[in-house]
Amino acid sequence: MPTGPIRLTDRASSALRPATAASITGGFWAERRRANAEVSIPQGPARLESAGNLANLRAAAAGEGAFTGDFPFQDSDVHKWLEAASWQLADTPDDAELAAKVAELTGLLAAAQESDGYLQTYYQVAHPEKRWQELGWGHELYCAGHLIQAAVAHHRATDRRELLDVAERFAVLVDSVFGPGKEIDGVCGHPEIETALVELYRETGERRWLDLAGYFVDRRGHGLLDAEVNAHLGKAYWQDHTPVREATSVAGHAVRQLYLLAAVTDLAAETGDGELRAVAERLWDAMVASKTYLTGGLGARHEGEAFGEPYELPPDRAYAETCASIAAIQWSWRMALLTGDAKYSDLVERTLYNGFLAGVGLDGDSWLYVNPLQVREAYEGGYEPDKTARRTPWFRCACCPPNVMRLLASLPHYLASGDAEGLQLHQYATGVYEAGGGRVRVETAYPWQGRITVTVEEAPEDADWTLSLRIPSWCTDFTASAPDGEAPAETHPGWLRLRRRWSPGDTLTLDLEVETRLTRPDPYVDAVRGCVAIERGPLVHCLEAVDQAPGLRFEDLTLPDGARLAAHHDPGLLGGVTVVTADGRSRGAEDVVPLTAVPYYAWANRRPGAMRVWIPRE
């Protein structure tokens, strides 16, 4: 059974199934995950301590004390850290220190929980009289959702029930209070519990959780939050602007929208609801067509942390919240499993390597909440209140850091899937993946190099079996060589498939041509007209001021059509990156100016300064 997120039930109608086991053992992601395991996750409890999250739990447990922090959803940071730590324990089950910390925080949650199952310290400590009274802004069901996700992760990873008991008690309370004809017919201003309840259904087999998720998804968009909603932010902020089955566009608060759509996909998978599946497909296509940054980032507006209008994709004021990238990966991966369509994993890849990964510093201890595609030389960020274009050790609203932790900790499970025919590799990372009745070992220097070597470790002995490798949409040329000199081709859009009798030790080698390329923007995206971006493989590159020749005005740098490009790997730079250089110009000057472009994910790890992904052509 899979130890990562999503454990489809037998009744699920997904085209593909999650891998039953997956581990990353080397290469690019192993390094990023090492920082996660050795720095980010271990430091989490101290951050939660100093931000007051743990004090809030103690206050709730003691029944006395004040609430610390500005937001009602502070508990969710604890829940997300617990989820991250739980997935981490699946990798490193012998980490006694981490296990002890998880046990300690689980104990705190259990102690803070009310006898009826309720658990949200903001309302317990600061406003007990307002329990369930502020569904728009209160985040009670949102916190319940993250608690449930954490508990599912903990149970799945460790087979222990302590946290699951806490979560189930809260879920039982929610189910007794919310629903048609019950005490409250309503929804939460911030979706999250929906997808969590589907996972709880998967973990426990109890149908009530699936039904409750379906209720929450379908009750939305009927003005239930009207009485409380702040008109200044608009109904879409609360995802209450339209019934989801009628939606034609992703809209409003990006993270809320994306968590909701992950649940829509989960429901479609588990119930076979074709209408919900069509909604998810339609909204995903619309999002990618006109509301997605080159980095995979989502959310064009700081105001309301919102998607914005179609083709409104400013590079400088991109919000592209780290959490939105995480939510999009979670949603797209569910879509990939549901449909088997490679385009969903293409977006997962784009987001993983760019919009998502930029959210955490190379040190594992500095974070970006918003992920702009441009910072100007004249940047005055001092007037910005909070979410600046500078890395910071934690946030007043600290949703992103533990969210990054949980995604990195569970990352192996977003890479491979299986079905009755065989195993599919969606992303390429050195490691071992078990799915579709077989097991393969992958070795690769991806994304720096395009060679992927897949060695079969286990396959059906007396039957044909299919190994499927995704051909990334950025790749225009590749070769593949299989045992016996076979040269398989792309047989389905985006998939290279080889069906044959496999023996342990058989090797399939895929060579993706990784070339540096210049990407022109969609002509309907006004904000980057006349510009070009540098990409190489799955990586979006950017110019950082620190890398450019001194004495020039950064804002004058251009990359004319036909400029010569080159790439070289620099193992000493930014943890080892491939650097792209280009023959640029500086406006008003005649001579060629060398431009240096590093991968976007690695920006803002040195001296602060200007940055741009989209470079003017003249």
Add this chain to the structure above:
Amino acid sequence: MPTGPIRLTDRASSALRPATAASITGGFWAERRRANAEVSIPQGPARLESAGNLANLRAAAAGEGAFTGDFPFQDSDVHKWLEAASWQLADTPDDAELAAKVAELTGLLAAAQESDGYLQTYYQVAHPEKRWQELGWGHELYCAGHLIQAAVAHHRATDRRELLDVAERFAVLVDSVFGPGKEIDGVCGHPEIETALVELYRETGERRWLDLAGYFVDRRGHGLLDAEVNAHLGKAYWQDHTPVREATSVAGHAVRQLYLLAAVTDLAAETGDGELRAVAERLWDAMVASKTYLTGGLGARHEGEAFGEPYELPPDRAYAETCASIAAIQWSWRMALLTGDAKYSDLVERTLYNGFLAGVGLDGDSWLYVNPLQVREAYEGGYEPDKTARRTPWFRCACCPPNVMRLLASLPHYLASGDAEGLQLHQYATGVYEAGGGRVRVETAYPWQGRITVTVEEAPEDADWTLSLRIPSWCTDFTASAPDGEAPAETHPGWLRLRRRWSPGDTLTLDLEVETRLTRPDPYVDAVRGCVAIERGPLVHCLEAVDQAPGLRFEDLTLPDGARLAAHHDPGLLGGVTVVTADGRSRGAEDVVPLTAVPYYAWANRRPGAMRVWIPRE
């Protein structure tokens, strides 16, 4: 003495003085002012009634009842309407109905005022315990400022004291409470009282008001609002981020910043404070260099209604609040008087004809709060909560409509000035202007045509006298002819000056060449790279979907380099406008596509649809 805004004292160090009398009698602005006088202002009280503003005053007077509306500053809408109506009464003193309405609302204010002079219904009716306790968001001094401005207008225009008595009582209370060593050492989150107090000083001659204004200006930026300030919006939102004398950039909430800087200029003029003058000059230059839209609009961000970063000027998400245009006109006009520099009146002109005037519909009864330079074909504005790219009859936060009313009602006083040498015409509108010891009559079909005929009606009989006409910065060619065949030239930057002996009936004719021109954006403004804008005289033009050839995708329209342009006046369109046509293209098609561009101020008066000022070149 001037009956419009700004009545400089004899001690003021301004280079120029406001006109002593001014009236617009025909032409472009007479039409816009007619809608203001016949529709906007007369409808004001009914709007204030239905929005609850007047009910709030009655509740305060009665000492019972509930507060209506979402904002503590609702009273200021009443004050601004009273200011507008007062300036209007200077034009139409025999309008008994308007005078009666002014008297009625003045009576309401007097009845609502507390015995100690306090007057803000939000705190009187809803939160009496919080008086002076929420200086950041409370807007008490802001409302006091608008009350004072209204009272000065009323007194100046009608010589009646009823409203001035109310305002002075409040001002006395403020002066007794605020100040060094007094009950409160603090400032208001929204500047406005500062410039109002300078005007009260000018109207009454009482030095204490000037001193109090100086105190408020200099106490700002020292963290006085820290305790209350919402960190999410940042200190610049409240104009508390830096002492104004140390500021190097306009920042934060645009309207707040601009009202504050109007006061800085007022103080520099009245006290001769050279440091304050230098601050105003420096910040004005910085604003025009990197934070001003082609329309004169100010404020690049919806979030925090803020200026944004240098060169951050998105056309689609331009905030460019109508109130910010008004505040900028008020500030720039003060700068023009203080320095005599024509560049300030250039910006007044750009703002008046574009960013400001777009704020009110041609019917005088429909409004724009934000003034974007682009609306896309795919516009989904339904998800926007409030301030959409559609005209609306009033706003939940209705600061803009009465602000437009007061500016249009007092507009004649922003057009001409005088000094010891003679009279200066800053803007061209058919009318009569008295300044610098003389009086002229102006006749012009500006902005449609460039001929301005100035006839001297009165001038010193036995002395030379100087007539100065501003040469707009958009104008590259002009001719002028004076009595006796003289042909005066531009003798100072931006000014055509003719010094001679003038007799009544003498005529000076200025012919400005009004040509349609294509404007390229500043290369540092990323958001409109690769685009071009159509301008003609002081008017910025725009494409509206409704005017374009059917069957084409609006977003595919381009205006290639070298395209042929033509202009014709259409008296039946949009109240009579000059229309520019151009040989455009549609992407992917070979044929020429006719583009039709109307003046930006007149957009959004027909069927809603796409619009753009900046047109892609390819």
